[in-house]
Amino acid sequence: MIKAIVQKNYGPPDVLELREIKKPIPEENQVLVKVHAASVNFGNLVLLIGKPFLARFAFGLLKPKYSIPGGDMAGRVEAVGKNVKQFQPGDEVFGDLSGCGWGSFAEYAAVPENVLALKPANLSFEEAAAVPMAAVTALQSLRDKGKIQSGQKVLINGASGGVGTFAVQIAKSFGADVTAVCSTRNLEIVQSLGTDHAIDYTRENFTEKTEKYDLILGVNGSHPISAYKRALSPDGIFVHVGGSGTQMFQAMTLGQWISMTGRKKMGSFLQRPNQKDLIFMKELLEAGKIKPVIDRRYKLSEVPEAFKYFAEGHAQGKVVITM
Structure with missing residues (x-):
């Protein structure tokens, strides 16, 4: 069993609960990542509260169809499906899970390989999770x-x-x-x-x-x-x-x-997760042309508090979740 933040209904940050769930098993084209850090974005807030209402046509009309929120993540590959070509156990990776069911607010996530890239070598997991x-x-x-x-x-x-x-x-x-x-x-x-x-x-x-x-x-x-x-x-x-x-x-x-x-x-404009663009960002980060700005860090158990702070709209840079 692993710990994860679970959301059953739309609402304020208090609807988010820390629960134990089954550890995911990667499918043939998936990578199992031990998540070291995640971060909060405006898209997470939309998924949490279900507003604007139009977003519910993507996220679920009456209740969220994605029970574990969280898009950005950085971590280490623990296992790979038999069809995975780009990664192997031990690789340090980062990515955006918003296009494949979300789920980064958990200790582990099983995700398609094409949403990940190798983590910039000069960034910590927390810094990398602030990026995608x-x-x-x-x-x-x-x-x-x-x-x-x-x-x-x-x-x-x-x-x-x-x-x-x-x-x-x-x-x-x-x-x-x-x-x-x-x-x-x-x-x-x-x-x-x-x-x-x-x-x-x-x-x-x-x-x-x-x-x-x-x-x-x-x-x-x-x-x-x-x-x-x-x-x-x-x-x-x-x-x-x-x-x-x-x-x-x-x-x-x-x-x-x-x-x-x-x-x-x-x-x-609405962003679309893209592995090619993620790799482009990795190169800019490793070249020192850009750097992530982190305002605050919260533990997985403190995700509701992280959302309350983020919703105030005064974050300087990113709000990061550490596992």
């Missing part, structure tokens, strides 16, 4: 949806959270001129990540300034989509990756209309 979902979200939103180019002026709104801290560094690695927007208490963090400019949103509103940006990543904040449009250059792109449900709705509806009727492009 947030970093790949930042990468895909900047590169694939935002079409980032070297020399562009890029603004990251919500630069001090999980996705934001990676987005600042990834944008810099692509050669962009990066402006980070955050609160006063987070200025030092975003500056330490190499941002070119930092704006304290408690003192000034970037949407009301004359400066225009080629690419804006909206990771957080309460600006209406019309304000983001105002801050874009004539051929600028706005990508919504987080924030309120109202913002998401505006990006999907009004943003689409703006994109069809003018040169500016505006829309929302």
Whole structure:
């Protein structure tokens, strides 16, 4: 038997229970990983509370169809199915389980080999567990949806959270001129990540300034989509990756209309787990071009407390779960 966090119903963090379950057995194409660390992302919060309601069409209409939450993980391979080609027992790995049934908030997880990559050699398990979902979200939103180019002026709104801290560094690695927007208490963090400019949103509103940006990543904040449009250059792109449900709705509806009727492009983005992108991130991490930022660490038994803290929306970087 192993310990795992189990969720039977949607609700507040108190619905999460630490229970003993059967140790998973890997199937022919699966890898059994002894989980050393996991981390909390916005997707975990959606799965926990079942909101926005549209998410329930993926996660289960009346109750969660995935009983063990947790997407990001890092650990050591204990066993492999007979068809597994990429890994062997003893390998240190990390990955995002959100596309294959979740389940990283447990001492062991049996997962398909194509959701894993070898852990960056220069990172601890805790640091590696902070990476997959947030970093790949930042990468895909900047590169694939935002079409980032070297020399562009890029603004990251919500630069001090999980996705934001990676987005600042990834944008810099692509050669962009990066402006980070955050609160006063987070200025030092975003500056330490190499941002070119930092704006304290408690003192000034970037949407009301004359400066225009080629690419804006909206990771957080309460600006209406019309304000983001105002801050874009004539051929600028706005990508919504987080924030309120109202913002998401505006990006999907009004943003689409703006994109069809003018040169500016505006829309929302949902990350898709991808082994190729995970390996790309591994290379950036090992080259020292980016580093994970960890705010707090919680034990497996403290996952409800970790969610309560994360839901407050003030985490500086990532919230990590240690086994």
